[in-house]
Amino acid sequence: MPIVNRIAAYAEDMTAWRRHLHTIPEIMFDCHQTAGFVAERLREFGVDEVHEGIATSGIVAVINGKGESDRTLGLRADMDALPMEEITGLDYASKTPGAMHACGHDGHTTMLLGAARYLAETRNFAGRVALIFQPAEENGGGGEVMVQEGIMDRFGITEVYGIHCAPGRPEGHFFTTPGPVMAAVDTFDINITGVGGHGAMPHETRDPVIAAASITQALQSIVSRNHYALDELVVSVTQIHTGTADNIIPDTAYVGGTVRTFDPAVQAMVQRQMAQIVAGQAASFGVEAELDYVTGYPATVNAPENAGFAARVAAGVVGEGAVQGDMTREMGAEDFSYMLEKRPGAYLFLGQGEGPGLHNPKFDFNDAVAPTGASFFARMVETAQPVKGA
Template sequence: MPVINRIAGFAEDMCAWRQHLHAHPELGFDCHTTAGFVEEQLKGFGISEIHTGIAQSGLVAIINGRGDGPTIGLRADMDALPMTEETGLPYASTVPGRMHACGHDGHTTMLLGAARYLAETRNFAGRVALIFQPAEEEGGGGGVMVDEGIMDRFDIAQVYGIHNAPGVPEGQFFTAPGPLMAAVDTFNINIRGLGGHGATPHDTRDPVVAALAIAQGIQTISSRNHYALDDLVISVTQIHAGSAENIVPETAYLGGTVRTFDPNVQKMVQRRMAQIVQGTGAAYDVTAELEYITCYPATVNDAEKAAFAAQVAREVVGKDNVVDNTNREMGAEDFSYMLQARPGAFLFLGQGEGAGLHQSGYDFNDAVAPVGASFFARLVETAQPVKE
């Protein structure tokens, strides 16, 4: 069963929605204009039950099917990234320093396309909850929506989401049962010594050499404190210190990211990092303080729901275009909070060759929007069929 004909019929409309959203990116929880556009489209589809102001600018819309049944949740993220776009496209970002470099404009469009079809046909039992969330990139908007009670408030029984995947063949789905994407933590290390002249370092307590030693020490957590076959990534991504060649600075800073799947590994990393920071600071006679911030949890699919979603995907794109046991990703997703609250699954949808996610030359492939919308629609109709 290929892309739904009705959805293919309004593919041009979907392209226009997506390109409008692309030109008007918003960040974090401040997605009010985007949410307003989404609300306007939903009302135009005849959807009247729309709940706004969730997680500041998120919204949930309800479509009632035919007869009693459970509620299935479908989620799309709306926020963009603080980047300067370099695509040169006619619909490029009109907001300096902001762009849709992760395809959330496409995710929102796919869910809008499914909403239009489902509102027209209502060929399902129970209800559909359309979840449009802000702040996936930073702030954990999905978690905030869960904390504000959307799962109980709208009686959502299961929940699904899609993310586009550049470099994967166009229209190919991939997912896996169980852990799919990593938990993400961040760390900040502030070091204070005693500055002075670069020609007399013996009169200083140099925070730069301490920072370098701490950065090297942190790398040993993966190589010497951790079982090699368990997934773990620790990356020092920032080192800042100094202002001139002949000055030993007073302070230094390190920052980075940790990616894990096992909470016990996560705790071990935090413990060892604290020991390394404190011990190295003492060894170099400087003050070193660690701020370790636990962020998004691992994205863990329900095995049964992942298998079900993969089967629906096969009906849309064919069995040869669905991988149902892909390798785990070290990237992170705040859809994880929704999967902690309810069983469901997260899938990736290939969008062909092109710039990668979070790159200034990235653009969502409009050709895959009807594929994602058809998947969402078939998922609902298959999960909650109308009782004869």
């Protein structure tokens, strides 16, 4: 059961779709042009239902198979881009200033479109399949909004699967694991207020810069001294903003960053320890400090049975030697997690070979792997929902 020949024949069309999508990146929920292109293709393919405007610009399309089944697979692709300038120099580079497909969502959308075309043409499965095209994965939690708007119950979805491209991993290889596969992501903002003054007279001030530096260092003790070393946890300070001139001690300073966890108990510990550190450090420097800790996407957790099933289907497409079913889990985050909280399923990575990494202004999706991803989606449906007697 290798790459589907019929889907391989779509390769040139899929490349054209993907490169067109690459030229029109859209941010967060404002994916109307992308969604319009997707809806137009789906109607050309002859899918049975196209439901638009979910989570502002999301789409769920339904294809009916040839028989009855108590399973309806949901297959998801994200559509949104990142707010960054592209520097690839490609003929099909972004035409939208300040926006770029630097995370492969144009490729994810293309792979699901390829599967949609094949499934609508062959219908060699029982029951129904629901194709989910989602906005606002990068920021905004579009996956959560689609779930809140009832797509799981509305379309009778019993399980759900997604793919993300993986630069730096072998081209055409699949990677997944049972249980947690990607981390929960939280953010924190610390606003420090002191008393500014002349840089030559620090004794007359309450310096927020020193407090910010000390808080930043102390936060590192959460991982090194408050947490079991063999459990995954990341606490990263990614921003410090303060000051306007070399001879002015400012009144305020800002410290911000991200926290990545898998265990809700660890997540709660981090929040508790961070609050104590901020309060204690502020008191020691005579400044005021306010912590705003924001809980974000939960961990992406694969149901073990579904992850194993997905790995077996992937092996049928690319061979057992090109599938790793026990990958080391990632500290990145995904709002596909909200869908997996509502329904069992699995999230997989598809290697696209060497090249710039995700969120890099030189990144470009490898079109050669699009038929592989589309074949995986199609075989998932045909394997999970076989036509009786076929």
